[in-house]
Amino acid sequence: MTTVEQTVTTTNNFLRTVIDEDLKSGKHSGIVTRFPPEPNGYLHIGHAKSICINFGLARDFGGRCHLRFDDTNPAKEEQEYIDSIMESVRWLGFDWGQHLYYASDNFEQLYQWAVYLIEQGKAYVEDLTAEQIRAYRGTLTEAGTESPHRTRSVEENLDLFSRMRAGEFPDGSRVLRAKIDMASPNINLRDPVLYRILHASHPHVGDAWKIYPMYDFAHGQTDAIEGITHSIFTLEFESHKPLYEWFLNNLPVPARPRQYEFARLNLTYTVMSKRKLQELVQLGTVSGWDDPRMPTLVGIKRRGYPATAVRAFCELIGVGRSDSWIDVSILEECVRSDLNESAPRAMAVLRPLKLVIDNYPVDQSEEFQAANHPQKPEMGSRNISFSREIWIDGDDFMEVPSKGFHRLIVGGEVKLRSGYIVKCTGVVKDNEGNIVELHGEYDPASREGIHTADGRKVKGVIHWVSAAHAVTAEVRLFDRLFSDPNPDRGGADYKQFLNPGSVETLPFCKLEASLAGSDVETRYQFERQGYFRQDPKDSLPGKLVFNRIVTLRDVWGTKK
Numbered sequence: 210m211t212t213v214e215q216t217v218t219t220t221n222n223f224l225r226t227v228i229d230e231d232l233k234s235g236k237h238s239g240i241v242t243r244f245p246p247e248p249n250g251y252l253h254i255g256h257a258k259s260i261c262i263n264f265g266l267a268r269d270f271g272g273r274c275h276l277r278f279d280d281t282n283p284a285k286e287e288q289e290y291i292d293s294i295m296e297s298v299r300w301l302g303f304d305w306g307q308h309l310y311y312a313s314d315n316f317e318q319l320y321q322w323a324v325y326l327i328e329q330g331k332a333y334v335e336d337l338t339a340e341q342i343r344a345y346r347g348t349l350t351e352a353g354t355e356s357p358h359r360t361r362s363v364e365e366n367l368d369l370f371s372r373m374r375a376g377e378f379p380d381g382s383r384v385l386r387a388k389i390d391m392a393s394p395n396i397n398l399r400d401p402v403l404y405r406i407l408h409a410s411h412p413h414v415g416d417a418w419k420i421y422p423m424y425d426f427a428h429g430q431t432d433a434i435e436g437i438t439h440s441i442f443t444l445e446f447e448s449h450k451p452l453y454e455w456f457l458n459n460l461p462v463p464a465r466p467r468q469y470e471f472a473r474l475n476l477t478y479t480v481m482s483k484r485k486l487q488e489l490v491q492l493g494t495v496s497g498w499d500d501p502r503m504p505t506l507v508g509i510k511r512r513g514y515p516a517t518a519v520r521a522f523c524e525l526i527g528v529g530r531s532d533s534w535i536d537v538s539i540l541e542e543c544v545r546s547d548l549n550e551s552a553p554r555a556m557a558v559l560r561p562l563k564l565v566i567d568n569y570p571v572d573q574s575e576e577f578q579a580a581n582h583p584q585k586p587e588m589g590s591r592n593i594s595f596s597r598e599i600w601i602d603g604d605d606f607m608e609v610p611s612k613g614f615h616r617l618i619v620g621g622e623v624k625l626r627s628g629y630i631v632k633c634t635g636v637v638k639d640n641e642g643n644i645v646e647l648h649g650e651y652d653p654a655s656r657e658g659i660h661t662a663d664g665r666k667v668k669g670v671i672h673w674v675s676a677a678h679a680v681t682a683e684v685r686l687f688d689r690l691f692s693d694p695n696p697d698r699g700g701a702d703y704k705q706f707l708n709p710g711s712v713e714t715l716p717f718c719k720l721e722a723s724l725a726g727s728d729v730e731t732r733y734q735f736e737r738q739g740y741f742r743q744d745p746k747d748s749l750p751g752k753l754v755f756n757r758i759v760t761l762r763d764v765w766g767t768k769k
C-alpha cells in the first residue's frame with residue numbers, strides 16, 4: 210500500500226478519502242472504476258470530468274478503469290457513437306487496456322436474474338399500459354396503488370416473460386416489474402420496470418433480443434459482474450441508490466460494488482444535454498458534432514484545445530458534492546496557459562492593409578530572425594522576409610487616432626516586430642473614401658531594437674508580413690456559441706440565446722511564409738491575436754484554413 214501513498218500527488222477530494230480508507234482498512238486490495246457512457250451521442254466536456262475522475266482515480270491508486278457501453282436502449286444507440294466515444298477517451302489520454310465492456314454482453318445473465326426474481330416472487334409481468342402504470346405510481350406526496358397483475362402466479366409470470374423474450378407480444382404491450390413497495394417514499398422503489406419489449410436491432414448484439422433491460426436493472430449488476438469497487442455517479446442518481454442496492458441484495462451477484470455520487474459539471478455559455486446538441490446538429494445551426502464551437506470532445510479537439518488543457522481543467526475544478534456552475538472562462542484560461550507554454554509564435558495579418566515602404570528598393574528583400582518563443586530559446590527561431598510592400602493589420606492604423614492609440618498614424622512611427630521601425634507618410638483612398646493603401650518609410654538604422662539611430666524611442670510594436678512572401682489563408686474566429694451565461698434556464702428556448710457572432714470567417718488573411726508548410730497538429734500563437742491551428746477537416750494543401758482556438762486574453766468580459 211506504500212505505492213498508493215506515493216502515487217497520490219493530485220488534489221484531494223472525498224472520493225480519494227473513501228478509496229484511501231477502503232485500501233487502508235483492507236476492504237479492497239485494489240480499486241476498479243468504470244466510465245459508463247450510453248452510446249447515444251458524442252461525449253462532451255461534462256463527460257470529460259467523469260472520465261478524468263474515473264480513469265484518474267484508477268491511475269492514481271494503481272487500479273483500473275473499465276470503459277463500459279451502457280447500451281440498454283437500442284432505439285437511440287449507434288455504432289458511430291461507440292467509435293467516437295472510444296476515440297475521445299483515448300484523445301483525452303486514457304486507456305482501458307483490455308477492459309472494454311458492453312452492458313449488452315450480460316443480457317443473458319440479466320435475463321436469468323430476472324427469472325430468478327420471478328421465482329422468488331419478487332418480479333411480475335405487467336399488462337397495464339405505460340399511462341396506467343404512471344397513474345398507479347402515485348406522487349411524491351401520495352402512495353401508489355398496487356397493480357391488479359401484481360399477484361400473478363410464478364408460473365404465469367415465467368410463461369409470459371419467456372414469451373416476451375420470444376417476441377410473441379408487440380412493443381409496449383407488457384413489461385416486467387420488480388415487486389418492491391408501491392408505498393415507498395422513494396418513487397424509484399414503487400415496482401420499477403425491469404424489462405420492456407422492443408423489437409429493435411441493437412448495434413452490439415444485433416437482433417438477438419426482443420426485450421431489453423432498463424438502465425437501473427442493468428447498471429449495478431453489470432458493476433458487480435465486472436468487479437467494480439467504486440461506482441461513481443452524478444448526483445441525480447442519488448435517489449436510485451436504494452434500487453441499485455435492492456438488486457444487489459436480492460440477486461446472487463458475484464460482488465458488492467458501492468455507489469458514490471458527485472456534482473456534474475455545469476458550464477456557463479454552453480448547453481450539454483445530448484438532445485440539445487443533437488438538435489443543433491440536425492437544424493444545421495452548427496456544421497456537425499465536431500463543429501469547433503461545440504462543447505463536444507470532438508468539437509474542442511478539432512478547434513485545437515489540447516487534451517492536456519482539458520485534463521488540467523478537470524483537475525482544477527475538482528470533485529465535490531454540491532451543484533455549482535463553472536465559468537467557461539476558466540476552461541478557456543486553462544487552454545490559454547497550456548498554449549502559452551507550448552505554442553510557437555508566428556505572424557499573421559487577419560485584416561490586411563498594405564503599407565508600401567517608398568524608400569525600400571523595389572526588387573530587394575532581406576530576412577530577419579525571429580524567436581519561436583520569447584522565453585524559450587530551445588524552441589529555436591525562423592527567418593521572416595521583409596520587402597518593399599508589407600501587410601499590416603487594418604486595426605493597427607488610425608487616421609484620426611483615439612486617445613492612447615500607440616500604433617500607426619500618419620506622421621507617426623511604429624516598430625515592426627522583429628523588423629525595422631517604419632513611419633507612415635500618407636494614405637491612399639478610393640472614390641468612396643475607404644483607405645486602400647498606406648505609404649511609409651523605414652529607418653535603415655533601426656534593424657535591432659526599438660530605438661531609432663538618433664535615440665528616439667518608439668512606443669508601438671505591430672505584427673506584419675511581407676506581401677511578396679505571404680501565404681493567404683482563411684481564418685475562422687470562433688466565439689462562444691451562446692451569448693447568455695445560462696441558455697438552458699427554465700422554460701425559455703435555449704436557441705434564442707445563440708450568439709449570432711459565434712464565428713467570423715476572414716477569407717483573405719496574410720500569413721508569414723513559414724506557415725505554408727505548417728502541420729495540422731501544431732498550435733501557434735499568432736502574435737497579438739491569439740492561438741490558432743489548422744482546421745483538420747477543411748485545411749487542404751491548396752487552401753489553408755486556421756481556427757482560432759482561444760483569444761490571447763479574456764476579452765469576453767470587456768466586450769459587454
Ligand code: ATP
Pocket residue numbers: 244245246247248249254255256258259441442443472473474475481483
Ligand atoms: P443521458 O443519460 O441523458 O443520455 P448523460 O450525459 O448522462 O446523458 P451518459 O452516457 O449516461 O450520458 O454519461 C456517461 C457518464 O458521464 C455518466 O456516468 C454520467 O453521469 C457522466 N456525465 C454526464 N454528464 C456529465 C456532466 N455534465 N458532468 C459530469 N459527469 C457527467
Ligand code: MG
Pocket residue numbers: 247
Ligand atoms: Mg446518463
